Amino acid sequence: MINKITRSLFFLLFVNISFAQVDVVYNDLVWSDEFDANGAINATNWFHQTQIPSGGSWYNGEDQHYTNEITNSYVNGGFLNIVAKKEPYTSQGVTKQYTSARLNSKFAFKYGRVDVRAKLPIEAGTWPAIWMLGKNINEPGGFFNATHGTTSWPACGEIDIMEHGITPSQNINYIQSALHTPSSFGNTVNHGGTLANNLGTDFHVYSMNWSPNQITFLLDGVAFYTYNPAVKTLSNWPFDLEQYLLLNIAMGGVAGTIDPSFTQSAMVIDYVRVYQNITVDTQIPTNFTATVGNVTSSSVELLLNANDDSGSVVYDVAYGSLTNSTIGTSGVQKSFVITGLSPNTNYTFSVAASDVTGNEASNNSIILNATTLGVTACSGSDSVAQQGTFSIGYNYEFETIGTDVKITFEMLDTDRVGLVAILWKQSPFTETQMTYVSGRIFTHTITGQTIGATINYAVKFAYANGFSVTRYISYVVGSNCALNQDSFNEFTDFTYSNPANNYITINTTSQIDKVEIYNLLGNKIISQSTNTNEIEVASLSDGVYLMVVYSGNRKGIKKVIIN
Template structure:
């Protein structure tokens, strides 16, 4: 549509391949639908539907204050671009008068899997909320183009994919654009989101893209991925994205976008083109040169490395182990690294790997079977229902596992009466909160890095759920230990003292009785156990070095690091 020299086209294609295709799991090559906006005047009614019907209650969602209209004043094509215009004006429609108008366009084209590229200039003024996004074709939303024939499902069960939004991110600078996923597992103020700072979006054209495969959804700004959604467990709650979606372009006013300035008159979103790509050619050629090998190994993970070639440009690798199976996708000829997490330490695993193209043509040398054993990884684990905030009906499991100088912390909520659970790791001092990664069900994990072997760390977990939250007690773990940990609390055991470094004997000063003493080396092996005369422990037989001492009194326990000279 725009005047572009052959050299520039070739350069753009090269850059797109290098910096766009290389970052997504599936490359889509065939243009299946587009609008270049070459005909001035009204929008193409064969491709677009004006959604103007107000939802029940007389207002659009999120406290927005605009009317959407089908007038040329709010949407038109001019000089090779679509203009969506938001204006300040008194306008009455459906017996409701509002002070602002805009346009909301539905594509009459819906699709499953593919890539969307939208080249646009986007308004960035206060109070404006421009958006380029998709909704499930099956959404039950009166006034939407597909509603009358396909509207069977409420939001967010239909799934929502936000390619680009601006103006609704408090605390972020001007020109920060966001992408988001809304599903039953996380809707409204979703946790499934990413963002990136762009150069002036109102004055500069940018390409806003979404690449949607059966495995993941990636978002790109100017052909560079900045956020990818790929839930470990894909079901109707986390992945309603195995059915058709359609495009929506609009500018909302007010609501989450904040107060509209008194001097606001009008603003425009200018869209140069929108293009949808899929892979449509019939493919009968199977992949070749399939290889697979073992990469790095830790106490809880094994890396698998795979590569193959195919004319379609994309390889599907299916990995099976321990009765589980999943598929990942990668461009042809590029090595794919997959790290299998949450494994038991010092345990052998067998992986069966097959490769095929996107239509299921299998490689000739399927399957490749790999064996690998995780390394020994000191860890401690336990079960409790203790809470410092709220309460637990059944409790939780916890695992602290040392891998090199990293500690992987995993908590599994056992309560079955809590829904919509997310988890945050709490460091006791200085207090810090980290969002944990969902492994499966209500199991969550987070890894803290660059820890000192023999040091003591104190962590708990906040489980947030529909209607409230519960926070576990803080647990003390000695890095590198298997097993020396306990509840971190200010008890009388915290007040005991002894000289450190230590010679041949540990003399403990304490006003309370000590029932049992255990000393561990840093491999987690008990080297001293004493249940009598527990305030004087002979360590003359131990070699010089760092050890961990556990002291018990009743139901209380404390772990300290000791140095034997």
Template sequence: MQKNTAFRILVSFFLTQCCLAQVDVVYSDLVWSDEFSVNGPVNATNWFHQTQLPVGGSWFNGEVQHYTDSQTNSFVDAGLLNIVAKKEIYTDQGITKAYTSARLNSKFAFKYGRVDIRAKLPLESGTWPAIWMLGKNVNEPGAYFSAAYGTTNWPACGETDIMEHGIFPSQSINYIQSTLHTPSSYGNSVNSGGTIASDLANNYHVYSMNWSPFQISFLLDNVVYYTYNPAVKNDSTWPFDKEQYLLLNIAMGGIAGNISPTFTQNAMLIDYVRVYQNTTVDTQAPANFTAAVGAVTGSSVQLLLNATDNSGMLEYNVAYGALNNTSSGMSGVQKSVVISGLSPNTNYTFTVSANDLAGNTAANSPIVLNATTGELVQCGGNSSEAQQGSFSTGYNYTFQTIGTDVKITFELLDTDKVGLVAYLWKQSPFIESQMTNVSGNTFTKTISGQTAGSTINYAVKFAYAGGLSVTKYISYVVGSNCALGTTTPSELKQFSFPNPVEDVLHLQLSDHQNKIFLTDILGRMQLKSVVTSSHNLDMSSYKSGIYFLRVENSHGIQNLKIIKK
């Protein structure tokens, strides 16, 4: 296909102008490409043919092909790279197989940037075309970088699947998917997202990945359809802070399913491969840096950050105790950073700095902020009761109210489950939604727009290799707090009246000495006191709204919803 300099400039302009809202960092300098403009063998300066079989004599996932360096399996013609999978008897490394294909490694590795690959895919049953990346440090004998840099096993090296097709039998024939494989989730990874393209067999599409220090986004024809941005970035969730290289291949069979008996050959046609980064030296530091405390709950503090920079992007680093939180923000746009997992009733000091991606630091960095968390508004417990399947040990659960959101967390205590994923079940109307893996067997999901005092009912389906187990439905009153004990309102003969209250709330409690805690709808502590069995609580100065009164005494804990007129 005809390609020229003007076209490249147009593409660079298009990336800069149209995609700013699509991705967090716009990369516009072309640093490596192959336009496939010379007919014949694949350019050996750019590409390496990976042909060495893994230990055991077969490629992974039950695939049945040999990868070869034959020009019949990979070649350039009329401006297109042809990666051809063929049905043919082929013997290599002492092993005979019935199919051949090609697997190309780029001889270029990079960290952070954007990849654009324009391609047309084979759709025949049993074909598995893929455009993907592996860490340069992967220990995979036969891979281009492995001999010199292979220090890390898969998946700790990180795998970035930009596009895969043919291994999703329940999806449309035009469905493609992007997936991240990390130590925290791999194989049937939960870190994936897909979309449906238009007529993959006959149309070329641009498959893109935009990789910044903060997140990885995947695009089809310049439209983002999935972004990976784990809340905690460490070796388990984010091995994507090291160089990776590109792979292009078609696998046959295995999890791609049965190969059509009429299959003879098919090809993935690639028009171009382009990698963009930002190479211009930036010496201008961020300006107008401000930082302030926003909403505070029993387990989180919101920080409101802003700065301007000529690059258009900022990196904010928040240090507190021995921990750090790093996130990105757009120049001149207020960034909300919520620091979660904090202890209730605790003072925290946050040291905040603003940098650009070149490492220039705002002149007034760091800014030091202090905030004290409120009372934790949550309920929790554990059970081994199942409505489907069974639990050998059981599960822990917590429901935490954060403003008008409820964060639901379940931990499976059974230790014999492999390939574990979790789905949150809403009882009525029934809705199933995937939960996020926090660590180990702990999963969480936050539901928004909840009404204080309303009752919600949720269960969790744990799916794993060989089966599934579903917890019982658990009821939670939004805004209630039973974190310090068991709530037994039916057994406690305690009263508060009138309710709604205008001035004085009369309390009739069970003990001569009782602890009471009054919080507002956001979980902020309004009052703590020790009172006798008969007590009048003056609420005349409180604003109208919903409050929660927790009573602690020798009989247990009771939570009361109070409405102030």
């Protein structure tokens, strides 16, 4: 017990420093299991989920039975042992050759931090996981199903705090965290990973910090992936309801072939702890200000500031039918960039400030107006590398803003860990660290350029155990490769389906004469002058395109996503 307390105090000191990487710090321990009583698991805290889903097998082609046998889950010497074993076992009329355990916490919560200190099985075919599901999932056999099961997966939301063994292309010490939502599930695009030392022999602390604005994953107190969609919908953010914890080891399936010599292995867990902030906060944010910062053809920067005793301020920005949220530090100006806007368009933003408890500033809401600039940019995609290699490639964009050029590169390869980007100027050669935007997107703005001059830049993407360098891209400052601009008045009084799948449907009371679709290289790929309210795009690859809509002497240009 003394050793566990000593470890806990050390980790708390560590956390106080490193959790500055998250948006909300949670301080109050509200639920935990320290696994101090030898024998069976604490039935007050945990439930054995053993019922096989319909079809006679667990999901993802797994090969194990989950049991409530003490040989598969037990406490000894201050540690929970979840043990996967090779042994024939018959249950519910089905015989399988492996057993394991899947535990549901009987505690569910909304928002907070989870810390789990554990060491993992790393044998081929093992799939240890520390994760969460919405309390409302209608999964037969789950602890909350009978009382709260109203929602199917993935609409209930799934938060994978730690998974190991399902990324065979990665280093043996690679762990992954992921989110499953209606917008992306199964082989989800919403994931991040990192490397740890000696996963099979050393304990590490796997953490998840969940606020109303974002979910951040940490290894030993260091953040490595954050999920924070700017515009939150039911499709991409089902994370505003209670979730519960799951601990398990699966065998085989997507974890790959089980080692023929496998006999048994365990995930050993020192503790599971959940933190929230339970002190009632009644103080409202003060000194709330909001102004417009940098404006481009597709983005508007809002400069936000307020004070609050909690140390954090939530800013909600509404424009049109959309609402974006971000969290800033009390008393520190927050730069919040609204992206994906249309060029040459006036936007009205309504900005409100509150604390994480929901107390609102007295001067809500502040109204701001900004007009985006016209597009003067060139963009494209490539996979050519002058050093290293790209398996998929990269996107790039050069945008002239006054006498500045904003350079943006996006790495499309998804199998690179610890990604950073360094901008290379060809002549004279210089290197500049680029600013991380989101996902795998990085940007840097070079100032004081001469209109008409040609500049040449590449990007070095550095990552764990290597790097890849793009080819040099030439750009004429002030040039516009996207579309040729003709003399038309602006046309804005229409809406359209976005994202679109097989068809783009345009809604307007005006007569549409013609619709054109361009790729981001400026190439016209669709031109339609009949039946112009419904454009078939089934033949187009997934991606972002520019749609030009003509009505008389008016023309409207909008971005559209095809998926």
